[in-house]
Amino acid sequence: MLIRHGVTAVVLGAIFEGDLTLVLSGVVAHLGIFSFPVAVAAGACGSLVGDCLWYWLGRLKGPAFRSGGLYRRVGPRIESLATRFGVWQLLLARFVYGTKNPSMIFWGLQGLPFGRFAAVDALGCSMGTFVFAGLGYLVSGSAEALVGRVRRIELWLLGALVVGVVIVYLVHRATTRELHIEKIQRGKS
Numbered sequence: 001m002l003i004r005h006g007v008t009a010v011v012l013g014a015i016f017e018g019d020l021t022l023v024l025s026g027v028v029a030h031l032g033i034f035s036f037p038v039a040v041a042a043g044a045c046g047s048l049v050g051d052c053l054w055y056w057l058g059r060l061k062g063p064a065f066r067s068g069g070l071y072r073r074v075g076p077r078i079e080s081l082a083t084r085f086g087v088w089q090l091l092l093a094r095f096v097y098g099t100k101n102p103s104m105i106f107w108g109l110q111g112l113p114f115g116r117f118a119a120v121d122a123l124g125c126s127m128g129t130f131v132f133a134g135l136g137y138l139v140s141g142s143a144e145a146l147v148g149r150v151r152r153i154e155l156w157l158l159g160a161l162v163v164g165v166v167i168v169y170l171v172h173r174a175t176t177r178e179l180h181i182e183k184i185q186r187g188k189s
Contacts, residue, residue: 003033007042014046014129015053018100022047022129026136036137043129044122051104051121058108065105074102087112090120094128 001009010028013021025039058065065071078099081089093103107117 003028003031006034007038010039010042011046011049014043015050018047018050019128019132022132023136026133026138027140028136029133030137030140036133039133039137040126040129043133044125047125047129048118048122051100051125052118054101054104055108055114055117055121058105059111060108062105062109066109071102071105074099075106078103078106082106082110087116087120090117091124091127094124095131 001013010021010025013025022043025043026036028034029036029039066075077096078089078093081092081096081099082103085092087107090103090107093100104121
């Protein structure tokens with residue numbers, strides 16, 4: 001999708017999915033589909049838009065989120081980080097798995113002024129995108145080799161599946177035949 005739709009797919013993927021899209025944008029940039037700075041800019045813009053949506057959801061629907069299961073699980077960690085680092089916790093949220101979206105909701109709940117949120121989060125989006133896209137860019141050679149290995153493994157797994165299905169069929173047929181023969185022999189007795 002990133003190869004076919006380019007920068008648009010990076011922006012949309014960053015809005016709705018996040019980190020994996022950013023890593024893959026680095027891989028695609030390494031392949032030369034678009035440049036690395038374009039991948040970072042598109043990913044950062046998409047991330048910022050997605051984060052703003054979560055922020056406004058927290059602003060508008062805060063109490064519902066605060067009482068939800070996700071916030072109860074992750075909320076204490078976010079509150080602890082927010083107490084320790086203040087609004088700069090937004091930078092850390094990119095790198096602490098499972099806290100990014102709840103962090104955006106948290107700051108919306110707290111009533112952080114949108115301008116301040118957007119300024120700090122834009123910095124975080126830029127940093128996070130640079131790191132994740134850079135990771136994809138750096139490991140893209142390994143990713144190509146990995147894709148080749150996965151294809152070979154898929155063929156072996158497909159072969160094993162076919163052999164397994166044939167064995168199950170033969171065992172089923174043999175046991176069904178034996179039961180049928182037994183039933184016939186009991187009928188003669």
